[in-house]
Amino acid sequence: MSKNEKVDVVIVGSGAASSVYAALLAEAGKSVVMLEKGTARKLDDLYSSQTWARRLKWATPHMMEESKDSIWYNFNAGHGYGGAAIHHYAVWPRYHPEDMKELSLYGKGLDWPFEYDVLRPYYDQIQSDVGMSGDAEKEIWRPAGDPYPLPPVLQSNHGTVLAKGFAALDQPTSPIPMAILSQPYKGRDACIWDGWCDAGCPTGALANPLVVFIPRALKAGAMMKPDCHVTRVMTDTKGERATGVEYFDSKGERHEQHADVVVLCAFTIENPRILLNSATDKHAKGLANSSGTVGKYIMSHPAVTAFGMFDEDMQNYIGATGGQLLTQHRFPKEEGAFGSQQWEIALALKPNDLLGIAMSRADLFGNDLHRFMKEGSRGMSSMVAVIEDLPQAENRIELSDKKDKYGMPLALAKHSWHDETRKLFHETAKEGLEIIKAAGAKEAWHSPPGGQHIMGGTIMGHDPTNSVTNENAQCHDVPNLVMGGGGVFPTSSCVNSTYTIHAMAMKSAHHLTENWATIVK
Amino acid sequence: MALSRREFVKKGSLSLSFALAGSNILLSPAEAYAKEVPFTVLNAGEVLTLESVCEILLSGATESGVAHFVDHQLGVDPNDSLLVLKYFSFPPPYTDFYRPVLAALKELSQTMFSKNIQSLNEQQGREFIEAIRDKNPPDWKAPPAPLAYLALRNDTVDVVYGTPEGFKKLGVPYMEHILPPEGWS
Numbered sequence: 001m002s003k004n005e006k007v008d009v010v011i012v013g014s015g016a017a018s019s020v021y022a023a024l025l026a027e028a029g030k031s032v033v034m035l036e037k038g039t040a041r042k043l044d045d046l047y048s049s050q051t052w053a054r055r056l057k058w059a060t061p062h063m064m065e066e067s068k069d070s071i072w073y074n075f076n077a078g079h080g081y082g083g084a085a086i087h088h089y090a091v092w093p094r095y096h097p098e099d100m101k102e103l104s105l106y107g108k109g110l111d112w113p114f115e116y117d118v119l120r121p122y123y124d125q126i127q128s129d130v131g132m133s134g135d136a137e138k139e140i141w142r143p144a145g146d147p148y149p150l151p152p153v154l155q156s157n158h159g160t161v162l163a164k165g166f167a168a169l170d171q172p173t174s175p176i177p178m179a180i181l182s183q184p185y186k187g188r189d190a191c192i193w194d195g196w197c198d199a200g201c202p203t204g205a206l207a208n209p210l211v212v213f214i215p216r217a218l219k220a221g222a223m224m225k226p227d228c229h230v231t232r233v234m235t236d237t238k239g240e241r242a243t244g245v246e247y248f249d250s251k252g253e254r255h256e257q258h259a260d261v262v263v264l265c266a267f268t269i270e271n272p273r274i275l276l277n278s279a280t281d282k283h284a285k286g287l288a289n290s291s292g293t294v295g296k297y298i299m300s301h302p303a304v305t306a307f308g309m310f311d312e313d314m315q316n317y318i319g320a321t322g323g324q325l326l327t328q329h330r331f332p333k334e335e336g337a338f339g340s341q342q343w344e345i346a347l348a349l350k351p352n353d354l355l356g357i358a359m360s361r362a363d364l365f366g367n368d369l370h371r372f373m374k375e376g377s378r379g380m381s382s383m384v385a386v387i388e389d390l391p392q393a394e395n396r397i398e399l400s401d402k403k404d405k406y407g408m409p410l411a412l413a414k415h416s417w418h419d420e421t422r423k424l425f426h427e428t429a430k431e432g433l434e435i436i437k438a439a440g441a442k443e444a445w446h447s448p449p450g451g452q453h454i455m456g457g458t459i460m461g462h463d464p465t466n467s468v469t470n471e472n473a474q475c476h477d478v479p480n481l482v483m484g485g486g487g488v489f490p491t492s493s494c495v496n497s498t499y500t501i502h503a504m505a506m507k508s509a510h511h512l513t514e515n516w517a518t519i520v521k
Numbered sequence: 522m523a524l525s526r527r528e529f530v531k532k533g534s535l536s537l538s539f540a541l542a543g544s545n546i547l548l549s550p551a552e553a554y555a556k557e558v559p560f561t562v563l564n565a566g567e568v569l570t571l572e573s574v575c576e577i578l579l580s581g582a583t584e585s586g587v588a589h590f591v592d593h594q595l596g597v598d599p600n601d602s603l604l605v606l607k608y609f610s611f612p613p614p615y616t617d618f619y620r621p622v623l624a625a626l627k628e629l630s631q632t633m634f635s636k637n638i639q640s641l642n643e644q645q646g647r648e649f650i651e652a653i654r655d656k657n658p659p660d661w662k663a664p665p666a667p668l669a670y671l672a673l674r675n676d677t678v679d680v681v682y683g684t685p686e687g688f689k690k691l692g693v694p695y696m697e698h699i700l701p702p703e704g705w706s
Contacts, residue, residue, distance in 0.1 A: 038600070048697035051603045051679045059599035061612045074608050079600055194696035317693040351691060352675070352683035354608055365578045365650055365674060373682055377691035 006258040007031040008520075009512075010245055012230045012274070013265035015083020016498050017484030019213035020126075020505035021263050026220035028513040033257060034217070035228035035247055037266070038080035043210050046086075046200030050353035053199035056080065056087045061410060063269050064400045068416035071300035072451030075354065077267055081226065082200070082209045084267060085498055089197050089322030090179040090206045091344055092132060092499035094123055094143050096331065099340070099493040108338055108420075110297070110391050110490035113462045113471035116143055122503035122510075130207035130502075131185035134177035141328040142177075150182045154193045156315035159324035159346035162308075162381055165439025166327055166345070176326040176344060179207040179499070195348030197321035198355065206320075228255070231408045232278045233262055233481060239282025242481040248406045260520040261512065265484030265505075268298070268454040272397045272487070273411040275458070275468075288458075288475035291465050295397035297456040298415055299389040299492040302425045302449055305347075306432025307360050308381040308441030316380055319348040321355070322496075323383065330431075331494070337423035339388035340494040343432070347382045355382075360447065381436065385428045386452060388494040390418040397457050425449060453497040455486035472511040473504065480519055482508060537593050550586025550593070550680050562595040562616060563588065563623075570623045573638035575677040577646040585680040585687075595619065605675035609668060618664050618672070625663035629653070632660070 008030035011018045018034055026032045038058070047053075058079045065073065078084035097116035102109035124146040134148040152175030166173050180197075181190045191205035204211045218224065227250040234243045234256065244258035264271045272295040278287035286294050325345035333340050350356045357376040358364075364372050395416065399409035417425070429446045436444035461467025464476035473488050475481040484505050486497040512519060536547040539558045548556065560568055568588045575582035594604045599613035611618050630638040633652065634645050641649055652658045653666035663669065681687055688695040 048695070049683070051683050054603050054605065054607050055601055057607055059602055059607045059613050061610075065610070074610055192696070196696070318696075350683075351687060352678045353605070356678070356683075358678040358682065359675070362671060362674070363654065365654075366580070366647065369579055369678075373691060377693050 001254045001256065004033075004255060004257045006244070007033050008259060009033070009261045009263060010035065010257045010259035011263040011265060011484075012245060013083055013267065013484070014081050014214065014224055015078060015209055015265060015267070015485070016085035016501045017505040018083065018263070018265035019209035019217060020502055021265065021484055021509050022217035022222045023213040023220065024506065024509035025513065026217050026222040030513075032217065032222035033259070034222060034224040035230055035245065035257065036081055036083075036224065036226050037229050038078070038226065040226040041081040041086070041210070043202045043204060046202040048194065048196045049199055050350050050356060053087060053353070056200055060404070062273070062404070063411040063413055064402060065413045067413055069302070069449065070451055071298065071413055071415050071454050073269060073413065073454070075450070076300070076452065076454050077269070081214070081224065086200050086208050086210065087198055088208065088498050089320065089496075090498070091322035091496045092127075092177050092179045093326065093328070093342065093495040094145060095119070095493050095495060095500050096141075096143050096340070098333065099491050102491050106333060106338070108390060110459070110461070112490050113460050119500070119503050119507060120145060122506040123499065126499065126502045126506060130179045130212050131181050131188065132177060132179055133175075133182035135175045138174035139177065139326070139328075140172060140174070141331050148177065150185060153178050153180060153182050153191070153324060154319055155324045156318050156346070157312065158314045158316045158319065158381060161310065161312070161314060162345050162383055162435070162439050163325055165435040165437070166343075168438035169435060171327050171329040171435070173325040173327045173345060176323050178320060178322060180320055181205045191320065193318045193320065193348075195317060195319055195321055195350060197348075198353070229406055230266060230274060231406055233264070233274060233287055235278070235280060235282065235287065235478065239280055240478065242478050252406070261480045261482065263482040263484050268457050268485055268487040269397060269411050269413065271483055271485065272457040273399065273409075276399050277408055283477070288468055288477045288481060290477050291467060293459065293466060293468050295457050296393045296395070297391040297459050297490065298395045298397055298413060298454065299391055299456045299489075300415065300451040300454045301389055301492060301494065302387040302417060302421060303384055303452045304387075304425060304429045304432060304449060305355070305360070305382060305384045305447040306429070306436050307445050307447070308436035308439060309375065309443040310379045310381060310441055313378045314381055316346075316349045316382070317377070319346060321348050323347045333388070336427055338420040339390060339424045341385055341387050341424060341428050342494050343383050343385050345383040347384060349380060349382055351377065361445070381439070381441065383432065385432060386494050386496065387421065387424050387428055389492045390421055391456060391459075391491055392418055395456070453486065453492070455489045455492050455497055458483045458487040459490045460488045461490060473508040474519070482512065484508070537590070539589070539593065549684065550590040551584060551686070552586070553589035553593075554584060554586035558589060560588070560592045563592045563619070566627070567620065567623045568592070570627045570638060571619075571673070574626055575673055577638070577641070577650055578674050579677045579681050581681050582677045587677055587680045590680050591619065591676055604672070605679070606672045609672065611664065611668070621663035622669040625661055625666075626653070626669070629658055629661070
């Protein structure tokens with residue numbers, strides 16, 4: 001066993017939240033170590049290939065699942081430096097004010113411990129830091145916020161044709177807000193619209209963690225270590241304060257990293273897994289779990305992709321994987337089945353992989369598949385709907401009786417959609433076909449359900465009896481233990497989570513630096 | 522071995538490190554097939570079954586090197602694996618998927634037609650694939666047949682259409698912008 005030199009802050013993970021914490025805390029003069037379970041990676045390790053993109057995902061199982069509706073762990077999680085955000089599509093809409101007051105306004109879901117206006121300045125700061133592209137005025141549904149620093153992303157014929165379908169059904173569209181540079185920005189080159197976002201963007205145009213916040217963290221003196229499999233948060237003898245983390249390296253050697261503050265950003269599934277595995281005589285149900293809430297309220301956005309086949313050249317091979325246009329026309333939560341919904345329109349297509357042309361018609365093979373590939377590579381359209389997943393306590397992460405090679409129990413996920421969510425999914429799938437047909441497609445079809453953006457499991461709240469952390473993501477039971485990532489979100493909205501993960505991490509990191517003496521006393 | 526951009530594009534983005542004549546060289550699966558690079562994990566019977574099934578799924582699979590691709594990937598650390606099976610929550614090692622699946626497919630062809638898969642005519646090939654696509658056929662003793670269909674179909678599409686050569690066949694630009702570093706596999 002080795003005991004590393006104590007630091008001010010140990011951060012578990014190297015993804016979206018971790019990188020923001022690391023940058024801001026290191027820039028504030030704190031000594032920071034990031035421990036990443038996966039491998040080391042540089043931007044030029046990101047190859048332009050959907051096949052090679054699979055290196056960005058885990059194969060080693062960390063989670064078992066007994067779900068009626070899968071949360072799609074393998075698709076969403078990330079392996080190595082950059083975490084899940086290394087392969088994210090950079091679609092960055094904001095949460096809406098009503099997402100954060102769902103229980104108060106509608107009697108469903110949960111409330112956040114603060115309102116939108118509290119998070120707004122952090123959204124504004126983040127979009128300036130990373131260089132977001134979009135058109136705030138055309139996003140008529142957009143909550144209050146500064147205009148985007150850059151003009152919108154590219155629109156090809158793909159977006160133009162699909163926009164006509166939305167217009168025919170009186171649904172306005174806007175340029176999609178993206179953390180992708182439409183113009184050079186702060187020393188970074190603009191996107192070349194090659195559609196390889198899913199494979200990890202090596203040019204630095206897409207603001208994955210390796211592009212903006214990890215370089216800032218490293219420049220400010222933070223350290224980042226790969227192959228560190230964190231199994232437990234250690235506490236003092238009274239069980240009142242975190243003292244560091246235990247981890248194993250790839251050779252199986254045990255290490256301890258002591259710190260004044262522990263920030264867990266190990267992904268939505270891993271955070272509760274580590275907390276539950278950190279049980280002691282002082283925390284018999286798991287660390288930070290006096291409420292019994294750790295692991296509960298896991299959410300994953302149901303997603304459905306609607307496809308069309310057109311006679312014209314859609315130029316579907318250029319653009320960004322996350323799309324060209326957005327509509328949140330059906331964001332109001334009480335227009336039909338309860339919950340919000342958005343369409344991301346005109347996704348850049350590649351022939352292979354889960355979101356590729358071939359997989360859109362998984363039933364085809366032989367010459368039928370050859371013909372379809374030829375036709376689809378020019379004429380196919382694609383747009384994906386993201387649907388709100390209502391928080392339910394019974395959707396949860398527990399510890400499995402199966403263990404990994406370090407003796408740590410795997411996570412066990414149990415998740416099913418709320419009845420309202422299921423209804424909304426079916427309404428949305430039907431709507432997608434209507435839009436595609438209205439755009440002039442000769443054929444329209446949709447995918448089976450998918451799952452995007454895993455959230456919950458360590459939710460924030462005012463009340464220590466029914467939440468894990470306070471409004472600054474500090475655990476109620478252990479104030480120098482901080483939870484980063486979408487796990488702290490009490491509701492899922494229908495919007496992609498990475499932007500809000502950044503904003504929330506920035507809010508929490510500012511609180512830590514401004515109240516450091518109190519927190520570490 | 523450093524490659525120029527032109528060489529990389531020529532070799533295709535699926536270039537992998539194969540052992541040949543005592544040294545490791547970067548080859549695309551199609552090149553590995555053409556050079557008859559020895560297999561390291563799959564045996565000859567498994568290779569024949571894999572190529573025969575994938576050829577029904579999409580003609581050109583064999584020459585595109587689907588068996589070399591799968592064989593190579595079964596020999597790497599699962600977390601570095603490029604197999605689509607990774608997405609489908611099947612726990613590694615992936616030989617525990619491919620071996621029983623290939624054996625079950627071989628047996629199914631005999632059960633259905635009293636023929637090896639490579640001897641099936643077009644109609645029989647179609648019926649054979651349809652028998653595994655949506656549900657397990659009777660007496661199937663392997664991981665779920667629809668999962669086998671999806672995985673093998675994706676492996677085939679990866680090598681036939683997921684490369685610069687594949688994009689060219691479809692008439693769309695590949696637009697690559699990164700080179701593989703030395704020793705990247």
